[in-house]
Amino acid sequence: MVCxxxxxxxxxxxxxxxxxxxxxxxxxxYETMKGxxxxxxxxxxxxxxVKFFSLQ
Amino acid sequence: MYWIDAAHQVVVAEETESCSEAQITYSDSIYSKIQKYxxxxxxxxxxxxxxxxxxxxxxxxxxxxxxGIVVCHDGKIFKYASNQEIRIDYYKLVVEKHLRKGYxxxxxxxxxxxxxxTKFDVMVEEVKADGx
Numbered sequence: 001m002v003c004x005x006x007x008x009x010x011x012x013x014x015x016x017x018x019x020x021x022x023x024x025x026x027x028x029x030y031e032t033m034k035g036x037x038x039x040x041x042x043x044x045x046x047x048x049x050v051k052f053f054s055l056q
Numbered sequence: 057m058y059w060i061d062a063a064h065q066v067v068v069a070e071e072t073e074s075c076s077e078a079q080i081t082y083s084d085s086i087y088s089k090i091q092k093y094x095x096x097x098x099x100x101x102x103x104x105x106x107x108x109x110x111x112x113x114x115x116x117x118x119x120x121x122x123x124g125i126v127v128c129h130d131g132k133i134f135k136y137a138s139n140q141e142i143r144i145d146y147y148k149l150v151v152e153k154h155l156r157k158g159y160x161x162x163x164x165x166x167x168x169x170x171x172x173x174t175k176f177d178v179m180v181e182e183v184k185a186d187g188x
Contacts, residue, residue: 022153
């Protein structure tokens with residue numbers, strides 16, 4: 001098996017951000033995504049037709 | 057990486073000869089095989105033993121996979137699934153936040169998914185010995 005892309009490179013600009021800038025940007029980006037949260041992840045996983053190695 | 061039809065417990069496609077050490081390449085052949093299925097289970101390894109990445113989560117979401125499994129070389133197994141896109145820049149900023157708290161890179165990548173599951177429609181869990 002080969003691994004999927006799990007190498008994370010943090011941009012230098014992020015490392016140079018102040019704590020306030022970092023928190024502010026995290027909050028801003030969170031606001032752009034939170035509306036997508038339908039709270040249905042369990043429903044998605046439980047749709048699998050069979051218990052797969054008891055992983056669900 | 058393996059794509060598994062959970063209903064029939066059959067491997068429908070596999071890619072074990074990626075040209076990139078760290079990235080799966082979706083060939084036309086792979087796409088033609090997997091697009092017929094819904095709710096596939098994907099299985100791949102993480103040699104550096106990191107938990108599922110933001111790219112793993114987004115791949116699960118965009119490709120409508122049912123469940124993802126990551127097998128780490130340190131013996132850990134993670135299951136994951138996503139019902140929304142997670143912005144990669146957001147993920148990296150959160151990792152940076154944890155690095156500044158004093159976590160090392162591995163610890164930051166363990167803690168970040170744990171935080172994501174509290175805020176977004178995603179699941180990342182380690183599979184314990186009893187399968188729970």
